[in-house]
Amino acid sequence: xxxxxxxxxxxxKAMLNTIGVKDINALYxxxxxxxxxxxxxxxxxMSELELTSHFKSLAANNRPLKSFMGMGAYDHYTPSxxxxxxxxxxxxxxxxxxxxxxxxxxxxYIFEYQSMICELTGMDVSNASMYDGATATAEAMxxxxxxxxxxxHILVSLTMNPVIVDVxxxxxxNQDIELEVIDSLGGVSDKxxxxxxxxxxxxxxxxxxxxxxxxxxxxxxxxxxxxxxxxLFVINQDPSTLSHLKTPREQGADIAVGEAQSLGIPLxxxxxxxxxxxxxxxxxxxxxxxxxxxxxxxxxxRAFVLxxxxxxxxIRREKANSxxxxxxxxxxxxxxxxxxxxxxxxxxxxxxxxxxxAHYLHDMLLKLPHFTDSFKKPFFKEFTLKTTLDVHxxxxxxxxxxxxxPFNQGDFNSNQDGLITFSVTEKRTKEEIDHFIxxxxxx
Amino acid sequence: MAYDQLIFERSQRGRIGxxxxxSEIKEYPLDDALKRTQAPTLPEVSEFDVVRHFTNVSFKxxxxxxxxxxxxxxxxxxxxxxxxxxxxxxxxxxxHPYQPVETVQGVLEVLYETQKxxxxxxxxxxxxxxxxxxxxxxxxxxxxxxxxxxxxKDFARKKIIVPNSAHGTNPASAxxxxxxxxxxxSNKDGTVNIESLKGVLNATTAxxxxxxxxxxxxxxxxxxxxxxxxxxxxxxxxxxxxxxxPIMGLARPGDMGFDIMHINLHKTFSTPHGGxxxxxxxxxxxxxxxxxxxxxxxxxxxxxxxIDQKDENSIGRISHFYxxxxxxxxxxxxxxxxxxxxxxxxxxxxxxxxxxxxxSLKDTFKLPIDKYCKHEFVFDGLIDKSTGVTTxxxxxxxxxxGIHPPTMYFPLxxxxxxxxEPVENESKQTLDHFIKTMKIIAKEALSxxxxxxxxxxxxxxxxxxxxxxxxxPKVKFKDLIA
Numbered sequence: 075x076x077x078x079x080x081x082x083x084x085x086x087k088a089m090l091n092t093i094g095v096k097d098i099n100a101l102y103x104x105x106x107x108x109x110x111x112x113x114x115x116x117x118x119x120m121s122e123l124e125l126t127s128h129f130k131s132l133a134a135n136n137r138p139l140k141s142f143m144g145m146g147a148y149d150h151y152t153p154s155x156x157x158x159x160x161x162x163x164x165x166x167x168x169x170x171x172x173x174x175x176x177x178x179x180x181x182x183y184i185f186e187y188q189s190m191i192c193e194l195t196g197m198d199v200s201n202a203s204m205y206d207g208a209t210a211t212a213e214a215m216x217x218x219x220x221x222x223x224x225x226x227h228i229l230v231s232l233t234m235n236p237v238i239v240d241v242x243x244x245x246x247x248n249q250d251i252e253l254e255v256i257d258s259l260g261g262v263s264d265k266x267x268x269x270x271x272x273x274x275x276x277x278x279x280x281x282x283x284x285x286x287x288x289x290x291x292x293x294x295x296x297x298x299x300x301x302x303x304x305x306l307f308v309i310n311q312d313p314s315t316l317s318h319l320k321t322p323r324e325q326g327a328d329i330a331v332g333e334a335q336s337l338g339i340p341l342x343x344x345x346x347x348x349x350x351x352x353x354x355x356x357x358x359x360x361x362x363x364x365x366x367x368x369x370x371x372x373x374x375x376r377a378f379v380l381x382x383x384x385x386x387x388x389i390r391r392e393k394a395n396s397x398x399x400x401x402x403x404x405x406x407x408x409x410x411x412x413x414x415x416x417x418x419x420x421x422x423x424x425x426x427x428x429x430x431x432a433h434y435l436h437d438m439l440l441k442l443p444h445f446t447d448s449f450k451k452p453f454f455k456e457f458t459l460k461t462t463l464d465v466h467x468x469x470x471x472x473x474x475x476x477x478x479x480p481f482n483q484g485d486f487n488s489n490q491d492g493l494i495t496f497s498v499t500e501k502r503t504k505e506e507i508d509h510f511i512x513x514x515x516x517x
Numbered sequence: 518m519a520y521d522q523l524i525f526e527r528s529q530r531g532r533i534g535x536x537x538x539x540s541e542i543k544e545y546p547l548d549d550a551l552k553r554t555q556a557p558t559l560p561e562v563s564e565f566d567v568v569r570h571f572t573n574v575s576f577k578x579x580x581x582x583x584x585x586x587x588x589x590x591x592x593x594x595x596x597x598x599x600x601x602x603x604x605x606x607x608x609x610x611x612x613h614p615y616q617p618v619e620t621v622q623g624v625l626e627v628l629y630e631t632q633k634x635x636x637x638x639x640x641x642x643x644x645x646x647x648x649x650x651x652x653x654x655x656x657x658x659x660x661x662x663x664x665x666x667x668x669x670k671d672f673a674r675k676k677i678i679v680p681n682s683a684h685g686t687n688p689a690s691a692x693x694x695x696x697x698x699x700x701x702x703s704n705k706d707g708t709v710n711i712e713s714l715k716g717v718l719n720a721t722t723a724x725x726x727x728x729x730x731x732x733x734x735x736x737x738x739x740x741x742x743x744x745x746x747x748x749x750x751x752x753x754x755x756x757x758x759x760x761x762x763p764i765m766g767l768a769r770p771g772d773m774g775f776d777i778m779h780i781n782l783h784k785t786f787s788t789p790h791g792g793x794x795x796x797x798x799x800x801x802x803x804x805x806x807x808x809x810x811x812x813x814x815x816x817x818x819x820x821x822x823x824i825d826q827k828d829e830n831s832i833g834r835i836s837h838f839y840x841x842x843x844x845x846x847x848x849x850x851x852x853x854x855x856x857x858x859x860x861x862x863x864x865x866x867x868x869x870x871x872x873x874x875x876x877s878l879k880d881t882f883k884l885p886i887d888k889y890c891k892h893e894f895v896f897d898g899l900i901d902k903s904t905g906v907t908t909x910x911x912x913x914x915x916x917x918x919g920i921h922p923p924t925m926y927f928p929l930x931x932x933x934x935x936x937x938e939p940v941e942n943e944s945k946q947t948l949d950h951f952i953k954t955m956k957i958i959a960k961e962a963l964s965x966x967x968x969x970x971x972x973x974x975x976x977x978x979x980x981x982x983x984x985x986x987x988x989x990p991k992v993k994f995k996d997l998i999a
Contacts, residue, residue: 106741116634129603169593175913194557199992248695358990369985381990
């Protein structure tokens with residue numbers, strides 16, 4: 075017997091008797107003999123005690139570092155209640171809400187999540203979430219191509235995180251989309267160059283703020299120029315910065331996307347995270363992914379339901395808006411609880427602290443001999459400096475002291491070696507920041 | 518009366534639910550021109566408000582631990598608690614994805630060893646854990662097919678063959694990957710019709726997508742012949758891992774002739790479905806297709822694990838980092854707990870359960886294919902349909918008995934499809950209760966059809982007006998108060 079399998083020999087015998095066979099193997103007679111009888115070469119079963127010890131030894135081979143890096147993964151504090159609530163089995167173990175009468179819990183929090191994403195971004199409608207920020211951006215590209223009928227040209231600013239550009243490139247190949255990357259100007263998007271590059275078949279302009287260097291981008295009339303060309307304007311924005319910064323709506327976006335890990339989700343070595351996706355009422359029916367809406371039950375009671383399903387794969391098959399089947403539901407719940415706990419004031423305060431701590435580090439590093447700021451532009455909680463030091467060596471020393479140092483943009487493009495990007499959150503105390511600066515000063 | 522409040526409706530101006538350390542650093546103001554004009558309207562609630570709210574919201578869900586959940590093709594198995602505990606260890610959750618490799622050897626070992634175990638189980642050479650879900654895995658697999666043909670300068674291969682019994686994501690993924698979809702009619706039992714297959718195979722064939730056993734629980738007994746035919750025509754075979762559970766440890770897709778497959782860790786390897794994600798859809802390939810896997814790839818040299826960023830033939834990046842690592846940790850714990858001793862036992866008991874339920878109910882419900890099945894099977898509604906009670910009605914009535922309904926109206930092969938998958942964790946007693954309940958409902962369908970047609974009666978809400986929701990979409994809180 076085994077702890078997850080309840081069948082006693084008597085049960086099996088009785089069940090086989092009902093079925094009318096002598097042995098379970100008889101139920102596999104249709105499997106060709108040539109396929110059977112291989113040696114399954116994986117380790118033997120472990121008891122719970124052994125497994126726990128094994129995980130402790132694996133954990134001992136990890137060394138968590140105090141992070142001064144962002145680049146798409148931000149080390150914010152996770153309030154304790156979130157874990158307790160998302161691990162309630164009613165949320166954790168349920169399937170996707172196909173039977174709405176017994177899935178009102180899931181549907182309600184999706185509705186609350188969508189409401190909060192709309193509040194943050196200023197957009198009219200959000201979907202139920204996507205895999206991550208990069209794939210959400212790729213879905214925005216697909217949506218723009220779908221809306222633009224025969225338009226297959228996409229403009230991306232070089233200031234977009236290069237990993238996201240790589241994902242866009244992978245997805246673009248599938249549908250023969252032409253991806254054109256427009257050079258930056260002083261660390262931010264070159265709006266005039268983007269406008270000049272716009273063609274009659276440009277389906278979308280895709281930008282990011284704060285961008286790969288942490289700089290805040292102001293788009294001015296770029297959104298209007300896009301509208302005039304019937305091109306969709308897509309802004310990828312870290313939603314945690316929307317406590318302070320202009321919304322994608324205010325900046326003229328037709329589609330707002332981004333990585334919402336920064337809303338309290340643990341770093342977890344890169345996942346699970348969650349992509350958000352929001353758009354205007356006008357484009358709602360072109361949006362990929364699930365959408366939850368309000369309706370009434372037959373007694374007139376308020377209820378929640380997946381809606382506009384005629385866009386989706388289980389109805390439309392190869393004609394669907396997207397092949398996306400579900401969402402990143404539990405992470406949407408995570409974000410919803412985080413935003414409920416932090417609330418209006420807390421989100422502002424946590425991001426304000428992160429911003430101040432980042433600016434303090436920025437100013438203090440500039441007092442050291444080896445750092446300069448070649449951009450001198452507004453940033454939020456992430457910024458980029460130029461250093462004359464050996465970055466590899468710097469990060470090695472920092473790691474030995476228990477810190478994760480800055481990201482070297484040279485890892486993306488070798489001509490950017492020495493351009494290093496730092497991020498600071500509310501979790502880094504003044505004492506830690508000062509210690510970090512001391513180490514940097516001694517290099 | 519079920520709880521009916523939104524978190525926004527509990528909000529009271531000035532109330533807070535958080536606490537933060539006092540910062541010793543001065544204020545660095547932002548330029549007003551960069552700021553939003555109006556703060557977002559987020560709830561203003563206490564911590565206890567939040568806890569009570571979400572606890573009450575949770576009561577409106579049916580989870581696996583609430584009761585039986587025989588949802589076909591979804592493999593709703595028990596999600597072990599220990600896996601949750603282990604994946605929550607801070608030594609894993611606090612790792613930044615760009616930490617130096619020497620500080621993340623533990624987690625890389627888990628990823629690498631999981632890839633290896635999945636290879637051994639499926640008979641394919643190498644795995645990527647980057648895909649986030651089953652549909653994402655399909656898309657990645659199809660991109661690999663496209664790049665493979667392109668690498669041979671064979672640009673005419675634009676067609677993907679999909680049986681009409683396939684899951685909706687199959688054709689949708691093929692279309693997203695830029696292929697034309699060719700649907701082939703299946704045999705009555707959903708298996709591939711060899712003659713129809715021969716009819717569509719030609720120099721434009723890029724590949725075929727199959728589940729085996731298929732959505733009706735039938736094993737493709739001619740799979741080796743199918744593989745030979747597709748390969749001879751120059752195409753590749755993609756295996757949709759949705760139904761891996763009943764053959765795990767007993768037969769391997771790699772040995773059947775499949776070139777690429779994805780595995781749903783949230784089905785076969787017990788990671789929680791989470792109400793629709795986060796899942797994980799690792800993709801495995803044969804040795805020949807290994808260079809095409811998405812970046813980055815986790816590798817091992819000596820005793821050292823590392824992350825390989827680039828391979829010039831790779832389809833490219835399909836995720837920002839390395840997939841849903843937190844989910845993989847749970848699947849790894851499950852694999853190590855079961856070990857080689859129990860994986861095939863899981864397969865056999867899932868098949869035993871399905872056949873037991875099928876045989877016990879086939880005198881009451883219409884069984885279109887009266888053969889031994891694997892882990893799941895399909896009824897085509899009631900045998901006696903004289904009162905007009907449908908699969909939809911039966912499903913809704915099951916909710917009143919605390920049982921989650923089977924998958925309804927899928928596959929599309931039968932008008933009243935009801936797809937039942939009673940996983941291996943379910944005991945004979947649970948199955949007997951389900952069988953008894955289904956027979957009671959069948960009787961009710963004759964004695965009191967209106968009551969069944971108006972079910973459910975005991976759930977937090979009753980039947981919903983879905984048309985209203987789509988005609989007049991209200992998709993956020995502010996749409997309700999406008």
